[in-house]
Amino acid sequence: MSEDKTVLSVRDLKLYYRTKKGVVKALEEIAFDLKKEDVLAVVGESGCGKSTLARALVRVLPRNIHTYEGKVILNGRNVMELDEETFRREVRWKKISIVFQGAMNSFNPVFRIGYQVAEPLIIHDNVEKKEALNRARQLMELMGMPGAFAERYPFELSGGMKQRAAIAMALITNPEIVILDEPTSALDVLTQANIINLLKRIKNELRLTYVFITHDLGLASELANKVAVIYAGKMVEISAADVFYTEPKHPYSRGLIASVPTLSTDRTPEFISGSPPSLIDLPSGCRFHPRCRFAWDKCRTEEPSMFRLEENHLVRCWLYGGGK
Amino acid sequence: MSSDVRLLELEDLRKWFEIRRGFLSSKTNYVKAVDGVSFSLDEGKAVSLVGESGSGKTTLGKTIIRLYEPNSGRIIFQGKDVTHIRANELKWYRRMTGLVQQDPFGAFASHFTIFRSLEEPLLIHNTVKSKEERAERIFKALEEVRLTPVEDFAYKYPHMLSGGQLQRVAIARAIILEPKLIVADEPVSMLDASVRIEILTLLRRLQERLRLGVIYITHDLATTRFFSEWALIMYAGHVMEKASTQEVLRNPLHPYTRALLTATPEPNPENRNRFKEVPPGEPPALIDPPKSCRFSPRCPHAFDKCFKEEPPEFEAASGHWVKCWLYGRS
Numbered sequence: 001m002s003e004d005k006t007v008l009s010v011r012d013l014k015l016y017y018r019t020k021k022g023v024v025k026a027l028e029e030i031a032f033d034l035k036k037e038d039v040l041a042v043v044g045e046s047g048c049g050k051s052t053l054a055r056a057l058v059r060v061l062p063r064n065i066h067t068y069e070g071k072v073i074l075n076g077r078n079v080m081e082l083d084e085e086t087f088r089r090e091v092r093w094k095k096i097s098i099v100f101q102g103a104m105n106s107f108n109p110v111f112r113i114g115y116q117v118a119e120p121l122i123i124h125d126n127v128e129k130k131e132a133l134n135r136a137r138q139l140m141e142l143m144g145m146p147g148a149f150a151e152r153y154p155f156e157l158s159g160g161m162k163q164r165a166a167i168a169m170a171l172i173t174n175p176e177i178v179i180l181d182e183p184t185s186a187l188d189v190l191t192q193a194n195i196i197n198l199l200k201r202i203k204n205e206l207r208l209t210y211v212f213i214t215h216d217l218g219l220a221s222e223l224a225n226k227v228a229v230i231y232a233g234k235m236v237e238i239s240a241a242d243v244f245y246t247e248p249k250h251p252y253s254r255g256l257i258a259s260v261p262t263l264s265t266d267r268t269p270e271f272i273s274g275s276p277p278s279l280i281d282l283p284s285g286c287r288f289h290p291r292c293r294f295a296w297d298k299c300r301t302e303e304p305s306m307f308r309l310e311e312n313h314l315v316r317c318w319l320y321g322g323g324k
Numbered sequence: 325m326s327s328d329v330r331l332l333e334l335e336d337l338r339k340w341f342e343i344r345r346g347f348l349s350s351k352t353n354y355v356k357a358v359d360g361v362s363f364s365l366d367e368g369k370a371v372s373l374v375g376e377s378g379s380g381k382t383t384l385g386k387t388i389i390r391l392y393e394p395n396s397g398r399i400i401f402q403g404k405d406v407t408h409i410r411a412n413e414l415k416w417y418r419r420m421t422g423l424v425q426q427d428p429f430g431a432f433a434s435h436f437t438i439f440r441s442l443e444e445p446l447l448i449h450n451t452v453k454s455k456e457e458r459a460e461r462i463f464k465a466l467e468e469v470r471l472t473p474v475e476d477f478a479y480k481y482p483h484m485l486s487g488g489q490l491q492r493v494a495i496a497r498a499i500i501l502e503p504k505l506i507v508a509d510e511p512v513s514m515l516d517a518s519v520r521i522e523i524l525t526l527l528r529r530l531q532e533r534l535r536l537g538v539i540y541i542t543h544d545l546a547t548t549r550f551f552s553e554w555a556l557i558m559y560a561g562h563v564m565e566k567a568s569t570q571e572v573l574r575n576p577l578h579p580y581t582r583a584l585l586t587a588t589p590e591p592n593p594e595n596r597n598r599f600k601e602v603p604p605g606e607p608p609a610l611i612d613p614p615k616s617c618r619f620s621p622r623c624p625h626a627f628d629k630c631f632k633e634e635p636p637e638f639e640a641a642s643g644h645w646v647k648c649w650l651y652g653r654s
């Protein structure tokens with residue numbers, strides 16, 4: 001069960017990219033709190049900023065950054081204020097680690113998988129190589145891989161096995177928080193279900209906190225006790241998973257849930273017409289208004305802020321606050 | 325009312341890929357990607373081919389429309405044996421069939437406008453002679469896939485369109501020669517959930533309106549129900565279960581189908597409090613698959629016979645076939 005200790009607070013996180021065509025406003029006004037053993041699912045359509053959020057939290061950024069600001073408060077300390085050296089030594093991997101999107105295809109083909117899983121320990125923790133390799137083997141076994149696979153090269157492993165290794169690598173430094181960016185999205189459903197089972201078990205055993213990024217709302221419900229929905233770079237709803245799945249409020253959240261085909265109900269799935277806006281040239285007012293069937297004049301000119309419905313339930317929509 | 329007209333029949337179809345182990349080795353191995361598939365499809369109906377990656381779905385789809393030539397078995401299309409046709413007959417068959425592939429972004433030449441891409445098949449097959457008629461066909465196809473106003477889309481380049489829009493263009497290209505059969509190979513798996521349904525609904529409407537046979541390849545069981553009459557569950561080159569989609573989903577019989585159903589994620593906040601009971605392991609390599617039941621290494625119900633003999637397809641209920649010893653009478 002979650003205890004009361006807040007391990008991560010994010011406030012006003014903003015990240016813009018600089019490109020030839022203009023400034024890409026990939027993330028704005030991101031804010032959330034995570035307690036120990038929480039799992040926050042971050043959901044939204046392709047390009048809405050999910051991976052940008054992941055990279056911003058561990059500060060693994062491309063060169064073309066235009067703006068990167070806000071607060072990332074880890075156990076009471078704002079780590080945005082740390083210089084790169086301190087951040088690397090004390091935060092990245094050690095406190096917050098990450099499984100990058102597409103991680104299973106990012107292994108170096110010329111090194112054995114066990115060595116690559118051990119690498120964060122060898123490089124960042126100066127642990128002796130032999131000890132690090134042992135630890136890598138243990139974690140790979142924890143992830144349901146035969147220990148002997150540590151000796152293999154990436155091309156000798158299936159996608160599912162490589163992805164397990166990528167997760168083992170994120171766990172090797174004993175982090176408190178693990179960011180999982182689409183950790184199973186290229187895998188088959190049976191492999192996916194097996195890995196999700198492992199992620200659940202490991203979370204309970206190691207008392208981990210996850211930020212779980214996915215575009216699949218069904219999958220999100222396998223792990224999450226909190227859900228944040230991002231649309232065009234901004235959070236539009238955040239709430240407890242129990243509330244979110246039974247009573248989503250934001251018109252976009254409702255559309256997302258309605259678009260998921262289910263086997264257990266007779267509901268015919270519906271789609272959200274239109275597509276998300278360019279992050280270089282955002283619409284005026286509410287960013288969702290061109291696709292929203294509830295939109296009225298105000299939505300087209302004024303941007304809603306996050307309205308609080310309950311203690312832990314915030315919605316960015318004029319239907320829920322600000323008067324008519 | 326139109327009665328059911330048989331469009332396609334597959335009899336024990338096999339497609340094996342030859343591979344050599346090292347160039348000095350004289351021994352040839354085969355990847356048995358499609359290994360004895362039979363089914364039939366009526367005009368204007370859709371069948372889902374469901375299975376994990378590597379199960380042989382794409383190979384089967386491409387063999388059906390004769391992008392591959394089968395090693396054995398028969399393909400009967402509109403009563404005609406097309407298994408080994410060549411030259412002009414094959415060209416005719418190309419017109420009668422169409423393909424929509426998974427990756428919309430890789431499907432179009434980047435220096436061609438949408439108009440030019442759609443004109444290509446018309447030029448190759450030379451069915452529509454005049455430029456005006458071709459333009460008319462192209463605009464009509466764009467209209468069919470709801471890329472309107474058509475003039476706006478026709479002269480755009482692929483990079484200007486979203487994945488969902490490009491997949492509509494791919495569908496327009498697949499239907500432009502007025503085929504009778506379309507293979508849609510994971511047509512929405514690279515798209516967002518919010519647009520998947522839009523594309524599948526579009527495909528479904530075209531199927532009904534144009535009386536198209538559709539072979540819908542997917543790894544997502546949940547979508548089959550709304551978009552196909554029939555479902556075939558594939559595993560390691562074999563069809564493990566086939567029946568109406570409703571029947572497969574309501575009354576799944578094969579242990580593999582049941583595992584797929586259990587594993588398919590559904591939005592439900594209670595999921596986080598329980599583990600899924602799914603078989604461990606991974607599908608076998610198709611170079612040397614188990615000689616008996618191909619699911620036996622992973623099957624929770626496997627018994628002696630499963631490791632010795634390959635099960636045939638048993639008709640467990642009327643029109644419901646299962647390749648599993650649990651349903652054999654012996």
Ligand SMILES: Nc1ncnc2c1ncn2[C@@H]1O[C@H](COP(=O)(O)OP(=O)(O)OP(=O)(O)O)[C@@H](O)[C@H]1O
Nearest residue numbers: 017019024026045046047048049050051052062279
């Ligand atoms: N290095 C970069 N330079 C410029 N723009 C970028 C860069 N990286 C990402 N973007 C843009 O920022 C936006 C958010 O991208 P991001 O990768 O965070 O999306 P995402 O939600 O993770 O998408 P997906 O679901 O496809 O993984 C997109 O519009 C993307 O094109």
Ligand SMILES: Nc1ncnc2c1ncn2[C@@H]1O[C@H](COP(=O)(O)OP(=O)(O)O)[C@@H](O)[C@H]1O
Nearest residue numbers: 341355357376377378379380381382383384610
């Ligand atoms: N051209 C080819 N040559 C050799 N093997 C192939 C070829 N195409 C597919 N295969 C193999 O055939 C099997 C089935 O592949 P495929 O039909 O693509 O499955 P699916 O579409 O279900 O993922 C796989 O083992 C794959 O590696």
Ligand code: SF4
Nearest residue numbers: 286289292299317318
């Ligand atoms: S603010 Fe208006 S346009 Fe935006 S989601 Fe709410 S109702 Fe729709």
Ligand code: SF4
Nearest residue numbers: 617620623630648649
């Ligand atoms: S034949 Fe045997 S091993 Fe194969 S699916 Fe049926 S019970 Fe399982």
Ligand SMILES: [Mg+2]
Nearest residue numbers: 050051052101
């Ligand atoms: Mg991403």
Ligand SMILES: [Mg+2]
Nearest residue numbers: 381382383509
């Ligand atoms: Mg395929």
